[in-house]
Amino acid sequence: MEKKTKKSFRVPSSYTILSILIIGLVILTWFIPAGAYEVNDAGQFIAGTYHIVEANPQSLYDILMSPMYGFVGNKQTSGAVEVALFILVIGGFLGVVNKTGALNAGIASAIKNNKGREKRLIFILMILFGLGGSTYGMAEETIAFFPLLIPIMIGMGFDKMVALAVILVGTQVGALASTVNPFATGVASDVAGISIGDGFLIRVVFLIVLLGISIVWVYRYAAKVESDPTRSIVYSQRAADQENFPLPAEEVIFTKKQRHVLWIFILTFVIMIVSLIPWSDFNITIFEELNHFLVNLPYLGGVFNHLAPFGTWYFLEITMLFMASSIVIAVLYGLSEDELISAFMAGASDMIGVALICGFSRGIQVIMNDGQITATILHWGEIGLKGLSQQLYILLTYIFYLPMSFLMPGTSSLATATIGLLGPLGEFVGVPAHLVITAFQAASGALNIVTPTSGVIMGALAIAKVDITTWWRFIGKLFLLLVILSAIMLVMASFVV
DSSP states (O other), rough: OOOOOOOOOOOOOHHHHHHHHHHHHHHHTSSSOOOEEOOTTTTTTHHHHHEEEEOOOOOOHHHHHHHHHHHOOSSOOOHHHHHHHHHHHHHHHHHHHHHHHHHHHHHHHHHHHHOOOOHHHHHHHHHHHHHHHHOOOOGGGGGGGGGHHHHHHHHHTTHHHHHHHHHHHHHHHHHHSSSOOIIIIHHHHHHHOOOOOHHHHHHEEEHHHHHHHHHHHHHHHHHHHOOOOOGSGGGGGGGHHHHOOOSSOOOOOOOOHHHHHHHHHHHHHHHHHHHHSGGGGGGHHHHHHHHHHHHTTTTTTGGGGGGTTTTOOOOOHHHHHHHHHHHHHHHHHHOOOOHHHHHHHHHHHHHHHHHHHHHHHHHHHHHHTTTOHHHHHHHHHHHHTTOOOOOHHHHHHHHHHHHHHHHHHOOHHHHHHOOOHHHHHHHHTTTTHHHHHHHHOOOOOOOOTTTTOOOOHHHHHHHOOOOOOHHHHHHHHHHHHHHHHHHHHHHHHHHTO
């Protein structure tokens, strides 16, 4: 008789976890007292104003409707449709850029131009990947780079672990210190009801410090292997790796058109960053003055009519930016209408899951708000937080997000499921929502360097023929260093916000 194979445990998908949370919260609306806070002009709860209101327990119908309202919003909760639309459009934009091959050719050109200066290449590539992770959450796009970079790093006298670290550590530390990453910072800021630019300077400091330390760590390992190959953690596979990962026979050509595309790509993200920073908070009025000048130009002013000044842009404006850049890139590169549309639709389709999760996970807030239990839970938190310092709160928040990032590796789903509660709780003890978001990003970015629930990590290791335990032995010390330094920097930031 044939034995049945025992199924191994698999972590449920984000949709399953979110469904369980929604069902659990619906049940709680029948038992937790309903309550409300008075709010200030900014829409924030005023501490000490909690009061009991009439109960509104939720039902099976509300379970099914909550993701729908999560997208479009209702009287109690704003919808995620603007965020979801932006995610689809930026996916389309990346699809058009990838159609031109500009990113791949640009990386290949950087490798070629640094021949003979191999270790300098580690600095250049990790900065590029770090910026990609910090600005647009570069992750799945990196899969194409592993087959290109692994043979080159082995040929330079390093090993495949250096190639893995350059890409994985670069992008994930960038995501850890996301400055304007729409899938982390953007979604979380929208849930918290603040600008994406809030906390920007703190996140820039995180990026410089943690990416700098990571680059030095990878560089030192590469130098150690170069001087003594036996010190490689995968030295036993060295001969097989040299055979399995030969240098590419064909040289990648970086054309003039691709250079132009890459500059448009970079410029688009620069404009996005500049447009989202709340300049008026720093008493900088140059962009408002420039906007006024353009709108009032004789004859030409009508072209700029209704233009919002930089510093006041939000999801709809930057969605427009990426849509327009997609068209500019297509015209510049010479893509036909059919090629533009097919590339854009293919890129957008890759983001459908991320867009859907935004509305789906916003359903948690819908249930809590409609069931009138959000204020009650916050009230309990307010009582429990009495006497708690800002430093202890942000540290506990960071610790909370470490295991949560394992269960829900998707930043969009984790942000929408939790920021709506932890952000207001932080306000009660003087911790601004943007610092809570930074703690969430820091934990998620660190965990996504090591978690087996990350498709990018497991895909990269499969390409490199490296098992997960070897990766953990290789990256373990850096991971712990990043976790400790992130916690220290969050505590320090809490003194100055």
